[in-house]
Amino acid sequence: MKRCKLVYGLVMSAMMCALILSAVSVSAADPVKISFMLWDEVQRPVFDEIIAKFVEANPDIEVEIQLTPWSQYWTKLDAAAGAGEAPDVFWMNTFMSKYVDAGVLEPLDSYIDAAGLDRAAWLGTTMNAYADEGVQYAMPKGMDTVVVAFNKKIFDKYEVAYPADGWTWDEFIAKGAELRDAIKTAGGDEYALVMEIDSAQPSYIQLLAQDGLAIFDESEKGTDLDSPDAVAAFADIVALIDEGILPDFKVLSDTKATDLFLSEKGAMVYVGSWKSSVLDEASFAGDIGMVKMPIRKVDICAIGGLGYSMSAFSKHKDAAWKLVEFLSGPESNRIQAEARIEIPAYLAEQEAYLPAFKTIDGSVFIDQGVLSVRFPSHRPLATTISIMSDYAGQIFSKELTPEEGVAAMAEAIIEAVAEYRADM
Amino acid sequence: MGKMNRTKYKRGHIFTHAVLILAVLISVVPFIWMILTAFKNYEESIRIPMTIFPARWNFDNFQVILSKFPFGRFYINTFTVMIFVILGELLISSMAAYAFARLDFPLKNGIFIFCLSLMMVPSQIFIIPQYDLMVKLKLTNTLVALILPRLFSVFSTFLLRQFFLTLPRDLDDAAKIDGCGFFGIYFRILLPLIRPALISVAILSGLTIWKDLLWPLIVNSSMERYTLSAGLALLIGEHTTNFPQVMAGSLMAVTPMIVAFFFLQKQFVEGIANTGIKG
Numbered sequence: 001m002k003r004c005k006l007v008y009g010l011v012m013s014a015m016m017c018a019l020i021l022s023a024v025s026v027s028a029a030d031p032v033k034i035s036f037m038l039w040d041e042v043q044r045p046v047f048d049e050i051i052a053k054f055v056e057a058n059p060d061i062e063v064e065i066q067l068t069p070w071s072q073y074w075t076k077l078d079a080a081a082g083a084g085e086a087p088d089v090f091w092m093n094t095f096m097s098k099y100v101d102a103g104v105l106e107p108l109d110s111y112i113d114a115a116g117l118d119r120a121a122w123l124g125t126t127m128n129a130y131a132d133e134g135v136q137y138a139m140p141k142g143m144d145t146v147v148v149a150f151n152k153k154i155f156d157k158y159e160v161a162y163p164a165d166g167w168t169w170d171e172f173i174a175k176g177a178e179l180r181d182a183i184k185t186a187g188g189d190e191y192a193l194v195m196e197i198d199s200a201q202p203s204y205i206q207l208l209a210q211d212g213l214a215i216f217d218e219s220e221k222g223t224d225l226d227s228p229d230a231v232a233a234f235a236d237i238v239a240l241i242d243e244g245i246l247p248d249f250k251v252l253s254d255t256k257a258t259d260l261f262l263s264e265k266g267a268m269v270y271v272g273s274w275k276s277s278v279l280d281e282a283s284f285a286g287d288i289g290m291v292k293m294p295i296r297k298v299d300i301c302a303i304g305g306l307g308y309s310m311s312a313f314s315k316h317k318d319a320a321w322k323l324v325e326f327l328s329g330p331e332s333n334r335i336q337a338e339a340r341i342e343i344p345a346y347l348a349e350q351e352a353y354l355p356a357f358k359t360i361d362g363s364v365f366i367d368q369g370v371l372s373v374r375f376p377s378h379r380p381l382a383t384t385i386s387i388m389s390d391y392a393g394q395i396f397s398k399e400l401t402p403e404e405g406v407a408a409m410a411e412a413i414i415e416a417v418a419e420y421r422a423d424m
Numbered sequence: 425m426g427k428m429n430r431t432k433y434k435r436g437h438i439f440t441h442a443v444l445i446l447a448v449l450i451s452v453v454p455f456i457w458m459i460l461t462a463f464k465n466y467e468e469s470i471r472i473p474m475t476i477f478p479a480r481w482n483f484d485n486f487q488v489i490l491s492k493f494p495f496g497r498f499y500i501n502t503f504t505v506m507i508f509v510i511l512g513e514l515l516i517s518s519m520a521a522y523a524f525a526r527l528d529f530p531l532k533n534g535i536f537i538f539c540l541s542l543m544m545v546p547s548q549i550f551i552i553p554q555y556d557l558m559v560k561l562k563l564t565n566t567l568v569a570l571i572l573p574r575l576f577s578v579f580s581t582f583l584l585r586q587f588f589l590t591l592p593r594d595l596d597d598a599a600k601i602d603g604c605g606f607f608g609i610y611f612r613i614l615l616p617l618i619r620p621a622l623i624s625v626a627i628l629s630g631l632t633i634w635k636d637l638l639w640p641l642i643v644n645s646s647m648e649r650y651t652l653s654a655g656l657a658l659l660i661g662e663h664t665t666n667f668p669q670v671m672a673g674s675l676m677a678v679t680p681m682i683v684a685f686f687f688l689q690k691q692f693v694e695g696i697a698n699t700g701i702k703g
Binding site: 041 | 466467470471472492551552555556559564637638641642645646647657658659660661662663664666
């Protein structure tokens with residue numbers, strides 16, 4: 001009996017201690033404490049620096065950076081938002097509309113107006129990407145574009161002239177064929193062209209956008225992939241494989257196209273600006289040339305880019321807005337550009353991006369974004385984009401012809417959109 | 425006659441060894457690859473065709489990781505959680521198992537079957553409700569949040585119950601005659617007899633904590649409260665992953681487990697043989 005009482009007493013006192021400790025830690029929080037969640041470990045040191053600058057300017061605010069890996073980020077945000085515990089400020093991407101519908105995001109327009117910010121200071125495409133039905137739910141962080149990088153050493157070795165800006169799709173195919181023949185004649189083992197066709201953004205999305213398709217939209221059907229214009233992009237990629245300019249789908253899904261390029265096994269590659277620092281760090285960086293993508297019907301690039309959102313559950317909204325304003329503002333844009341981690345969405349700071357490179361010329365990444373559309377998006381994007389890549393894989397591995405594959409892709413997407421609407 | 429047998433035996437011998445050597449290769453090569461990659465630089469790690477040995481053995485990756493992450497914290501957190509969970513799980517599960525095996529109370533079988541049915545539900549389903557519970561208890565971002573939900577394990581209870589059932593009731597009766605209560609029978613008579621089963625439970629639950637990834641990442645948000653597995657996951661990027669750094673981190677993370685296995689080899693093997701399953 002005595003022992004029982006002793007154990008009981010110990011447990012109770014331990015619980016009391018825990019309670020007192022937690023009470024102390026709450027009352028000690030004098031400056032406003034807000035949290036900021038992001039997913040990229042590579043960018044975190046840069047954000048440490050930005051936050052230090054922010055805290056210097058706002059000594060009454062304390063910011064805790066929460067780093068969550070990309071593959072668990074959305075699960076964690078879902079769990080935290082469901083419990084009303086989302087971080088005050090967090091990174092957002094094209095999945096935004098899902099969180100708008102769930103009421104997780106704070107509308108920012110009143111804050112933007114109160115701060116007297118000029119929306120035209122940011123690249124319009126990125127600003128629009130984070131507005132939903134006219135309401136701004138995130139401030140742009142940056143932009144990413146896709147360009148063509150080429151290995152000058154391989155071009156020189158086979159005596160093929162470098163590509164030049166303003167080239168058309170036909171000239172691109174001709175260049176690929178010329179390289180292929182030269183490599184074959186000399187018995188080389190390089191590929192004329194590599195492309196990440198296992199991933200949408202640096203490949204077929206760009207081709208489709210240049211063919212004038214919206215791809216995903218908020219219309220009744222939710223897509224225009226059922227139009228006859230949608231087939232050409234996929235058929236052209238299959239033709240590149242058939243003609244031996246592009247390696248088989250199997251090769252490209254086993255090995256990242258950019259890794260093949262970095263191993264000097266590919267003469268040309270469609271590459272996203274998010275790989276820019278990897279290119280700049282390559283041992284043959286001095287021999288990497290870059291041009292804009294070859295033009296199909298329209299000279300345009302579908303650009304992505306992240307944004308900063310504020311939680312609708314934040315207990316310190318004014319402090320959270322101050323952080324969002326600072327993060328999307330000129331100083332933060334400049335620091336990120338100088339660290340080479342982002343092309344600024346804040347136009348006045350874009351020039352800070354170029355001197356950041358040690359060897360390669362990053363200006364093409366910015367030029368490519370001048371004529372741009374936002375990365376195609378609509379509410380059921382999480383489902384529809386994976387339907388798209390499933391069928392794209394089947395087309396590229398030749399299980400389906402481009403005509404069959406695109407028709408089935410469009411049908412499945414329209415069905416998924418209808419299902420999503422029925423559930424809402 | 426004898427000669428023929430011997431060649432037959434030898435042939436069988438060679439075959440067995442070939443299979444064993446193949447199995448060893450399959451399990452050891454990834455480890456060796458991890459070690460080699462940890463000393464390469466990024467470009468070497470993605471080079472095609474691949475290079476086996478790093479051009480220059482450098483410790484840069486280890487330095488980068490140690491400067492970027494509080495690795496010492498990760499170790500301390502992991503061990504703290506492991507110790508509390510193992511001790512707590514052994515105590516709670518063995519008491520529950522004893523009750524299910526020896527005591528009579530209303531709805532005993534019903535409750536036991538209900539507990540077993542929980543094993544059929546994938547654990548991911550509990551993550552969101554568990555998280556809500558932790559928020560309500562104000563325990564998010566604490567080590568307690570990593571320990572509390574792991575203290576009771578249906579599987580361990582089931583396993584220990586089966587072991588209790590194999591012990592003869594005569595032991596209980598003899599103890600009762602000598603004046604032992606339920607707790608005495610459980611603690612002083614039966615528990616020492618199922619020691620091998622307790623070791624199995626300890627090893628399996630320790631491994632589970634070591635490998636657990638999603639829960640620590642969901643419930644905790646500051647790096648100071650992460651475990652080793654969660655800390656390693658931070659190195660996986662959205663677009664680019666620096667494999668040599670990941671491998672350097674993995675090497676540091678698995679080393680204590682390998683050392684532990686070295687010293688506790690016998691118990692590890694027995695523990696897994698006892699349960700008849702692989703962890």
